[in-house]
Amino acid sequence: MALPRFAVELTAPDIAPWLAGNTGLRGFTTRDSGKPGPHAVLVALVHGNEIAGAIALDTLLARGLTPSRGRLTFGFANIAAFARFDPTDPIASRYIDEDLNRVWDVDVLDGTRHSTELDRAREIRPMIETADVLFDLHSMLWPSDPLILCGATERGRALGQSIGVPDCVIADPGHSNGRRLIDYHRFADDGRSPVANLVEAGQHWLQDTAETMLAAVAGLLRSLDMASGADALLPMAPAPRRPLYAEVTSVVTARTAGFTFMQPYRGGQVIRHRNTLLAIDGPTDIRTPYDNCLLVMPSLRPSRGHTAVRLARMD
Template identity: 55%
Template sequence: MPEDSILHPALRALIAGNAQGRPGPPGLRLDVRIQAPDLRPFLGGNVLPGVWSFAAAESGPHVAVVALVHGNEIGGALVLDRWLRAGLRPKRGRLSLVFANIDAYARFDPEDPTASRFLDEDLNRLWELDTLEGGRRSLELRRARALRPLFDSVDILLDLHSMLWPSEPLLLAGQAPRAASLALRLGVPPLVVADDGHLSGRRLIDYAPFVARDGAATAVLVEAGSHWEPATVGTMEATGAALLRTTGVVDPADAALWPMAAPGAPRLAAVTRTVTARTSGFAFVRPFRGGDVLPQRNTLIALDGETEVRSPHDNCLMVMPSLRTMPGQTAVRLARFMD
């Protein structure tokens, strides 16, 4: 989507490209073209540090929009910062706006923008019950445990993320059919991927209340585009605005929500294989971009040491390939369109 068509004028005024990036592998962009917002007025929260929750007189669902699960993905912070400054409030139900990993965000440095993803461990790999209730300790686990009671009360959650490697924006719906249904209704961005997460730990959208077969709570995650790009911030706000309008929590005419972007025709793809790097020698045969489609089955994708990784079927969708991967990390997800 063109930058000018997706950025609210007030948000566009916050965008500034002040930092210079460092060279990296092909496709890797480390130049920071957005300015991290000053969150000091909002760090206290009104229910928890960094968490603002507002209830309407009229009953309705509890909707949460979450930013900064990764401390260096600052686009979501820009969106929530603008909504709070604009006085966005629900007309029914409850609206919670969550700055998740505020400790990592406090260390964000545009000269070294990848360093503050987390402090001790990835906050988006901790949402297994055994992990949350176990004896392990870390800064991120302490924060997850503090946020857990709030998330236990949420009916619909949107987690705002961005990407290091080039990719088309997409919504991740995990394995819950109700999450895929919600993502398709939002339609922004139009690509929805049903996936099974990561071997290294459960994401927030995989937390038990959001995936329970007999439950109703739902969570989706938007990967809105490249880190630190103005268009990525606009996509995040477009997705958030679509969620608030779709759920009816906020008045569609609320001036705090910028005009709705025209959604594309939504498409659902289901992951058929998650490729996890096994060796330090994992390498793609070329710099793939997320959203690339391999027309033919058995196309060579990567080498993991001496093991070949090939496309398992025709029209194989590449989901968020990570062009520099360590052993145990997800290298790429391969998906089939469910048209």
Template identity: 40%
Template sequence: MPDTPPIEFAFPDLRKWEKGAAPYIHVLESGKPGPTVMVASLTHGNEVSGAIVVDALLGAQVKPRKGTLILSFNNIEAYHSFDPRTPFKSRLVDEDFNRVWGRLDQPATTVETRRAQVLKPFVERADLLLDLHSMHDDCVPLMLSGPLDKGVAFAKAIGTPVDIVRDAGHAAGMRMRDYGGFGDPESPKNALLIETGQHWRASSVVVAKDVTARFLVETGVVEESDLPAGWRQPTPATQRVVEVTHAIATKRGNFTAAQRFQGQDVIAKAGTVLGHDDDEPVTTPYDDCVLVMPSSSRPLRPGVTVVRLGRLT
């Protein structure tokens, strides 16, 4: 795969959606009892498939039949900084928006923490959240359900994609999908994070539309006929759950992979060398080890997770 994959679709002009309940956040009320459902995009500014979906929902004037629908473009400043000559830089402005949710009680000193403070009351209001992401590298779509049984059950109810990843997030900080009641096993709130595929592949938009349509219908705020035509795709025959057991982080950014992995590779034998970090071997801890979202080509910084290891359950 080339270092910079091709951009296979046009980016939407989102400035028309600036004015809402808050900048780039729209709250659509049905006036009838029901859940508050949130579809979030651009948690990372170069993950555009989700923005295309939210732009399309707003453009089609989709309204909830019951409850409330919240639609957001999260790190909009990062999105507006996009430069096709350096397309990966617009992931963020100052820091990762999806690692700040455990410290929102602290002073907001970055673009991302200030924006998270704006999003916070809307996220707290949501009963059900779908956070639309994509990936640096080409990989099959993944549904990140979080560590709790309720997240796995919700992912199975959506019915796609094939791989459900049960994981506890990142040592670098709390994700939005784990914030508040979403991460509380006693709360009825629930959240999913979909990785639709490589950032700029047309196939990522297809996945984002399909999953969003399924999510909105499953929550009951809309019926399928309310959504743009052609969003639903065939349902896979089966799904599988991969439970993450290890997150391998590079100590000083010096990790080198033993080979290029595609993601969701199943490594048959325990002790297989995956690469070296500061010349120390990183090996699989058990047979049939699944490599979840390996960092095969991206620049690395100290402390960044380079691969997560999981068991099929």
């Protein structure tokens, strides 16, 4: 089934000034406060068409943002896919060969297979190994409230709830078809201290999404006490509010090409009653497993073998 046309309100930034970087890794720039503190790594363009994250990093780099403690790295990941971004066909430049956010398994990274994205992940990996905190900047194809994915660790949850924007924090186990960057063992294994979150700032290519993305980065830096004296460079902090927290209990993967939702659900929508029919996947009914089921990032045209929706129980 053909995808609808999506509005493109954003203009892709010119990241050429930042590609050389200063780290020896193309597209990565580190700014060091010279004071003790964490190494926070901000990563945009894991998907080449998710330009709101690139806009946020370009904005902060151009403003000269330097952390008040520790080190702050700004990274543009899938540069090759981003170079192909075309606002008349914005979906096409998500990746070149494969999804860069499904290759972060140690066995895959250490294997012999090659692709544009896998080779780039191997280039990026040494930088990722130095991160105390990683914030992966994403947006969404289908309409959804913005959210933070915190993975499955308590330290991930604590970080997500400290950021403040977005104010919805979701714990989830990832995807069946490959590990995300935030699922890399350094961030996902018990007994380790490095932590990662992923922000989904809103729908691709909308102005509100770019604004939410910048506010999320500002919230992260403030939560890490790395933004002292930088208020003029960052969006104003919102009034504190208790974040909504939910835990994904099941990931619905499309098993057939005929997966069909019963209506055009929106991410963040709460289905009040248990056993509500959400979708049909060939001979299988997909129903809510409990009352007050939160729909996380429904993909209204899921491909076979890909995540269609995650179902979450609210805290």
